[in-house]
Structures are given as structure tokens and as C-alpha cells.
Amino acid sequence: MDTPETRLSAYLASLASRPLSVDTRHRIAQSLLDWFTAGVSAAAQPAARELRKLSGSMFPGDDKAPVFGDACAVSVMGTAFCNAGITHLREIDDAHRTAMLHPGIVAVTPVLALAAVRPMTQHQFETAIVAGYEVAIRCGEVLGSGHAGKFHMTATAGSLGAAAAAAVSLGLDARQIQHALGIAATQASGLWQFVDDQAHESKPLHPAIAVRNGITAAYAAQAGYPGAKHFMNGARGLYALLHGDGDPALLDKDLGATDRIHSTTIKPWPVCGQLFTVVDATQALLDKHDIQTNDIASVDIAIFPQALRIAKVDWPAKAAETSFSGRYCVAILLLTGKLGIQETENPDLTNPRLLALAGKITLQARPEYAAAFPDRRPGTITIGLKNGQMLSATHDIRQGDPEAPFDWAGLEKRLRQLAPDIHEKKAVAIADWCARQQHRTPGDLFQAPPAELFT
Structure with a gap:
């Protein structure tokens, strides 16, 4: 059956054979620098130490995917969970106006975690990030402000974005991707009640759990588990049950016209x-x-x-x-x-x-x-x-919005401002690694960032 969900999934699978534009590759590099800025900025916080401890308890292992801050023995899932939480601690990770979520955490985090232990080409690495942004943002726009007023969109639509990023990282086909998105939709949740109950410290767990959900969904689909095919528009799908009030057509409208990663906002201030x-x-x-x-x-x-x-x-x-x-x-x-x-x-x-x-x-x-x-x-x-x-x-337009974007020099300055304790050598190394990604040959084997960029 041809549905918006099947068309979206087919498009994500087709990214493997579609070249990325120069502008999109540059935007991926900017998103990577934004992600690293958020992570290294918060790595030494007490809350980051607690996340590392929690991740070690929940996901013990000896995989080599690095986490922000002190090294800890965790699995790939633990790395993804921990890094997603840490990059959200200071509220400086990128955002999206109409989807009303933080797409970079759920798009970048699972891909870098998986890439540390699973070979993939440079093109696969980049398209997985693009897929994560595409799905998180499209699902957020469909669910709309009615949903966002009641649920934390990064935790709900973000779970599907993480599933898309992980699914493309694993090389799943269109059918498997659709199952992964359906499985992720089943897990999508995130209550704003924590704000009313003054439990703000728990907010970073929302993206951490979303990324965990997404990776779980992708691996489950790879293993053959089916998911809800009509995960968004079904009679008991996300839109019907979780107060959706956006435009359902946005799930697959104009696929491939402009990558949604270009519509994000990079945050200039460490506040909401x-x-x-x-x-x-x-x-x-x-x-x-x-x-x-x-x-x-x-x-x-x-x-x-x-x-x-x-x-x-x-x-x-x-x-x-x-x-x-x-x-x-x-x-x-x-x-x-x-x-x-x-x-x-x-x-x-x-x-x-x-x-x-x-x-x-x-x-x-x-x-x-x-x-x-x-x-x-x-x-x-x-x-x-x-x-x-x-x-x-x-x-009415914010610095960092698509209409008022940062240039590369501005992003490097932002790294130093929002991570004030960073050593200059490390700041240069992070910016250089991120910048190089847009110039690497797509067919080459992706080279994961060195562990010293995280510590």
C-alpha cells in the first residue's frame, strides 16, 4: 500500500544512492560542530558524571565508542544514551522552530555511536545524519503545536528521528526502515509535567531515552520484528492519539526538494x-x-x-x-x-x-x-x-535561525564562548575535524573522531 509512511521510508532508503549537495555537506559539518560544542561544554558538569555513571550501570560493555568526559566502560547503546543526555545538559544544542524539538541530538548521536564500532562509508555516515534530521523534523511538523504543548517533541518525534538515523547507519532497506519507525513510534513519549513539578534536571533523559528507543527500533527491525506501518496516520497512530494538529501531508511532502537539516536553528544563548x-x-x-x-x-x-x-x-x-x-x-x-x-x-x-x-x-x-x-x-x-x-x-527572528545563520567563524567563536574551559588545542582539533567531513570522498571509509576530542 502506498502511504505517506511508505513513501518516507522509501525516500530514506534511496539516500544511499543519492549524492548530497555541497550545501548539505557543509550544513552537516556545522551540525557536527554544534553537537561537539554542546557535548564538550557540559562534559565536566556533575550531571554529566551522573549520566556516565547511569550509563555504565544500565549499559555495561567494552565497546570503543567514546563518551563526553571521563572514559567509562559502556556498550554502544550506553555511549549513545550518555552522549545524548550530556549534549542536552546546557540547552545549547540546535533546535527547530516549526517542529519544536532538538533534532541534532537524535540525528547525530546514534550515528557517531554506531560508526565507532561499525564500518560505514563517509556517504552513509552523512546520509544517516540527514535522515535523522529529516524524520525528526517532519514528524515534529506533522504532530504540531497541539502535541508540543503536551509532550516534549524531542522525546516523541525525536525517537523516530533517532530510529531513522540508526536504520540508515545499519543499511536497512525501505521495508525495514518503515518497521523501525513503527517500533520507535510505539516507544515515543515525553511528558512536560516535569516542568510543573520542578524536575528540570530530568530533561536530558528525554533525548537520551529517545536515542535509546531509536537504536533499539533499528536493531529490532533488522532482526525481523515488524512495526506499525501506519505509525503516524493510522487510526491508533501518533497523530490520532497524541494530540496531533499539524498538517499530515508534511510527512512526505516535497521529499528531496530541500533537506530539512537546513531549516534548523543553532542556538546563540545557553537558555531555553x-x-x-x-x-x-x-x-x-x-x-x-x-x-x-x-x-x-x-x-x-x-x-x-x-x-x-x-x-x-x-x-x-x-x-x-x-x-x-x-x-x-x-x-x-x-x-x-x-x-x-x-x-x-x-x-x-x-x-x-x-x-x-x-x-x-x-x-x-x-x-x-x-x-x-x-x-x-x-x-x-x-x-x-x-x-x-x-x-x-x-x-521575531532569532540569531541562528535560517534567516540569520552563523558562518563558520561564528560557530568556532561560539564553541569557545559556550565551552569556556576548553583548551585552545582541543577547540582547534574539534573544529578542524568537523570541517574536514564536508571535503572527504563519499566512497571512503568513514573515520570516527578520535577519542581525545571527547575528553
């Missing part, structure tokens, strides 16, 4: 992406005006209502909540001119100057901004000065 336009607008005012915090009488923030479903922390009680508080992000940026790793992970939440400024800041959803979401994320900041002057800026 729902807050970027507000932060960008604040930075724009700081760049344009000599704003002294002692001169500020009021700060009013207006943001699209959907942002507050996720970035709903009014004022953080602990470091893990800083990235989800618009008032904190704006306050610390106005006070210090910085919103980096130090400000989000080691905040002085009792600083009298910070608290005094925060008391002048209000944040409200603006209903008329709702219609622009998710293609645009409008945010306005208005600063009232004690002399009566009003300063205002509105942004």
Missing part, C-alpha cells in the same frame, strides 16, 4: 530557545544605547503566549531554572552585559542589585503574538528610564 527573541532584543538595546541599571525605572517584556508553556519560571529558585526564566535572563543581561554559562549555572540569586532590578521587570504574554508562532517568535522589551525616555525593541 523560547526566550531568544526577548534576549536578542535586550542585547540590541544594550548595543545601541548606554544603559545604566541605576537609570532604569521599569522593564516590560512581552512575548508570544506559547513560550510560557515551557519557559514558565517566574524567578529561579535554583540554577537549573535560570534558563527557563525570562525575567532572570533579561535582568542578568542588563546588569552584567552577559548571559553565558557562568550566569546560568552559577547564578548569585541573592545579589541585591540583581533582585532590585528584577523587581522592576514584568513579563506578560501578548495574545496578538500567538498567530506568528511557530514560524516567528515575537518578543518585545521596553525599558523605561528615570528621565522619562522609553527604549524599545522587537525581534
Whole structure:
């Protein structure tokens, strides 16, 4: 039967014989650098140590696939689980506006884990990443904002993206790929309730479990297990049961026209992406005006209502909540001119100057901004000065969006900013390895990144 699911699966299988464009190969290199930036940035965190410990307990083994941080004896599944969690710890991994998920974690992580122990060509390595992005994003767009408001899309659509990446890495045919996606769909889950229950520390487990689900699904399909063929559009498929409200046609519309990897956003700030336009607008005012915090009488923030479903922390009680508080992000940026790793992970939440400024800041959803979401994320900041002057800026495109992309030099600078403790030699080595991938001969055997890039 010819269905959107079968057409998508056939397209993924056909990638093996399709050359990738120069632009797509360059974008893959950028995505690899984004992934490494997120991983090395968080590798020394206590939460990363806990993930390594957890992975070692759950997935012991002696495979050679490296994990970020200290070496640990784990299987390939343990490597994928651990690296997916670590790369999400600092909320700096790439994102997607309309799919509302983090596609790079689920696309890149399983491929690099499998490539460390399984021979594949350079072309297979790259097309597996493209497949992971394609499926994660398409499934996210189909499920839509109604689903995203109730489920963590990286955990749901991300499971299918990871399955696609793993399936292409394993060289599965179209029938097997469809089964893998069906098996992954059965496992897709991820509740936002952790936000309401102040359990933010568990969020990195969502991509870790999604990647585990995807690899499991691909291996199961390879072993001959069948999956739900109508995993998205069936009467009891994801769309029907998990509050889907996007356009079902997007699952297979215009396959091959433009690789979805080009539509991602590389994040400039180590905070929740729902807050970027507000932060960008604040930075724009700081760049344009000599704003002294002692001169500020009021700060009013207006943001699209959907942002507050996720970035709903009014004022953080602990470091893990800083990235989800618009008032904190704006306050610390106005006070210090910085919103980096130090400000989000080691905040002085009792600083009298910070608290005094925060008391002048209000944040409200603006209903008329709702219609622009998710293609645009409008945010306005208005600063009232004690002399009566009003300063205002509105942004609806974020730095790092496809319309305002980073260049390669900007990504290298970003690596050093978001991984401030990285040694220069290692930063150069990571950037060089990622950049070289776009120039390697597609038919050559893929050379996995050296372990020292992870530690």
C-alpha cells in the first residue's frame, strides 16, 4: 500500500544512492560542530558524571565508542544514551522552530555511536545524519503545536528521528526502515509535567531515552520484528492519539526538494530557545544605547503566549531554572552585559542589585503574538528610564535561525564562548575535524573522531 509512511521510508532508503549537495555537506559539518560544542561544554558538569555513571550501570560493555568526559566502560547503546543526555545538559544544542524539538541530538548521536564500532562509508555516515534530521523534523511538523504543548517533541518525534538515523547507519532497506519507525513510534513519549513539578534536571533523559528507543527500533527491525506501518496516520497512530494538529501531508511532502537539516536553528544563548527573541532584543538595546541599571525605572517584556508553556519560571529558585526564566535572563543581561554559562549555572540569586532590578521587570504574554508562532517568535522589551525616555525593541527572528545563520567563524567563536574551559588545542582539533567531513570522498571509509576530542 502506498502511504505517506511508505513513501518516507522509501525516500530514506534511496539516500544511499543519492549524492548530497555541497550545501548539505557543509550544513552537516556545522551540525557536527554544534553537537561537539554542546557535548564538550557540559562534559565536566556533575550531571554529566551522573549520566556516565547511569550509563555504565544500565549499559555495561567494552565497546570503543567514546563518551563526553571521563572514559567509562559502556556498550554502544550506553555511549549513545550518555552522549545524548550530556549534549542536552546546557540547552545549547540546535533546535527547530516549526517542529519544536532538538533534532541534532537524535540525528547525530546514534550515528557517531554506531560508526565507532561499525564500518560505514563517509556517504552513509552523512546520509544517516540527514535522515535523522529529516524524520525528526517532519514528524515534529506533522504532530504540531497541539502535541508540543503536551509532550516534549524531542522525546516523541525525536525517537523516530533517532530510529531513522540508526536504520540508515545499519543499511536497512525501505521495508525495514518503515518497521523501525513503527517500533520507535510505539516507544515515543515525553511528558512536560516535569516542568510543573520542578524536575528540570530530568530533561536530558528525554533525548537520551529517545536515542535509546531509536537504536533499539533499528536493531529490532533488522532482526525481523515488524512495526506499525501506519505509525503516524493510522487510526491508533501518533497523530490520532497524541494530540496531533499539524498538517499530515508534511510527512512526505516535497521529499528531496530541500533537506530539512537546513531549516534548523543553532542556538546563540545557553537558555531555553523560547526566550531568544526577548534576549536578542535586550542585547540590541544594550548595543545601541548606554544603559545604566541605576537609570532604569521599569522593564516590560512581552512575548508570544506559547513560550510560557515551557519557559514558565517566574524567578529561579535554583540554577537549573535560570534558563527557563525570562525575567532572570533579561535582568542578568542588563546588569552584567552577559548571559553565558557562568550566569546560568552559577547564578548569585541573592545579589541585591540583581533582585532590585528584577523587581522592576514584568513579563506578560501578548495574545496578538500567538498567530506568528511557530514560524516567528515575537518578543518585545521596553525599558523605561528615570528621565522619562522609553527604549524599545522587537525581534521575531532569532540569531541562528535560517534567516540569520552563523558562518563558520561564528560557530568556532561560539564553541569557545559556550565551552569556556576548553583548551585552545582541543577547540582547534574539534573544529578542524568537523570541517574536514564536508571535503572527504563519499566512497571512503568513514573515520570516527578520535577519542581525545571527547575528553
